[in-house]
Each structure stands twice: as C-alpha cells, then as structure tokens.
Amino acid sequence: xxxxxxxxxxxxxxxxxxxxxxxxxxxxxxxxxxxxxxxxxxxxxxxxxxxxxxxxxxxxxxxxxxxxxxxxxxxxxxxxxxxxxxxxxxxxxxxxxxxxxxxxxxxxxxxxxxxxxxxx
Amino acid sequence: xxxxxxxxxxxxxxxxxxxxxxxxxxxxxxxxxxxxxxxxxxxxxxxxxxxxxxxxxxxxxxxxxxxxxxxxxxxxxxxxxxxxxxxxxxxxxxxxxxxxxxxxxxxxxxx
Numbered sequence: 001x002x003x004x005x006x007x008x009x010x011x012x013x014x015x016x017x018x019x020x021x022x023x024x025x026x027x028x029x030x031x032x033x034x035x036x037x038x039x040x041x042x043x044x045x046x047x048x049x050x051x052x053x054x055x056x057x058x059x060x061x062x063x064x065x066x067x068x069x070x071x072x073x074x075x076x077x078x079x080x081x082x083x084x085x086x087x088x089x090x091x092x093x094x095x096x097x098x099x100x101x102x103x104x105x106x107x108x109x110x111x112x113x114x115x116x117x118x119x120x
Numbered sequence: 121x122x123x124x125x126x127x128x129x130x131x132x133x134x135x136x137x138x139x140x141x142x143x144x145x146x147x148x149x150x151x152x153x154x155x156x157x158x159x160x161x162x163x164x165x166x167x168x169x170x171x172x173x174x175x176x177x178x179x180x181x182x183x184x185x186x187x188x189x190x191x192x193x194x195x196x197x198x199x200x201x202x203x204x205x206x207x208x209x210x211x212x213x214x215x216x217x218x219x220x221x222x223x224x225x226x227x228x229x230x231x
Contacts, residue, residue, distance in 0.1 A: 047225075052219070106156040
C-alpha cells in the first residue's frame, strides 16, 4: 500500500527557510486523482492544513501562510517538498505529509510526521 | 477560515457510546458532504476513520459511525474499547479558496 515518509532538518534558525521532503512509496505521484498535502500540528494543539500540490504542479496554499509557502513536486523521484520561509518560533510544529483524494477530500495515508523546531 | 468547533473532551465506560460534535458553517460542514474524521494516538500520525460524512474505510470497525445535520457533523463510537482512547479531529472541505479546515480536536477518555 502507499506509504509516505517525511525527511529534513529538525532544527531551523529564526528567519531561515524550513525545508521538508515527502517520499512516496507503493504508488505513483504521477497517477493523478490525489492532492499531495502538507499539514502541521503545533505542540499540544490541533491540525492545520498548510497546502497541497497536484502531480501537474498546481498548488493551493493556506491563505494565512501563502506568502511564505512553496510546495513543489518531483515525479521522477516520487517526492514532493515543502519550503516555508522567514520562520519564527510560531512555526515550530510536527509537519505531516498526506495524500488527499481529489474527489472526496479525505486524507489517507499520512506520514509519521517530522518535528521541526525553530530556535537559534 | 476558522477551525471547526469540537468539545475539548468526551468520555465513557467500556461498552458505552460516545458522540463527538463538529460544528462549522454553511461554507464548510453545511455546504459539502465532505466531512472526515481522524483518530490520533499520542505521538502517532492521524488515522482516517470516516470519510464523506458516514463512510468507513476498509479496516475501521463498524463501531465507528458518522452523520451530519446542517452545519454540525458527529462521530459516534459505540461499544467503547480501551484502544479507542485517543484524540479525534474532524475535517471538512471548504471550497476552492481554503480547501480544508480541521476541527479543534476532542480527547476521548475510556473510563
């Protein structure tokens, strides 16, 4: 079955750019029918949708983060990536990648999550 | 887009039922039949339990059921078991501008 795995630095300095990659196995990003998504969870808090990308490269971002977020896809590597610029301590969170069904808008499966701490 | 409103906590004894509400607006929960529910155990990733308001993915026990009335969706866990103790989040499609909104989360405790 499809599995997702996040990777990237666990510590980022304030004002720098957070970068994470999600590797998809057991299925192809290029197959269509799904949005490849990033969702974050602040420590002890709820879930926040960050944005997603379609295999064609079309992107949608949370308006509250839109000015700082870039999501890209590399279908040859079966990966998609998140970049969040000008980070502050408020961006400290567990970042999950997940697959979202385009037709019915559910998220499954999810990656295990990657804790990113913003600190000097 | 504001988060969907869920009660912070809910509880029940083993074998009992617990129902969690998820209240939104006509722009999200009330406007689409695309409400989903996720179970999250401590330190783990969320797991899809219900999609399209009331459909269960393969492998999810039929003790879990979902419904919707107006701007409020609900998740019911019947025959509570110890392993059901977890945080539960609802999510709804909310249109093309901000496609997805999550609920505030409910901690379910099995007494």
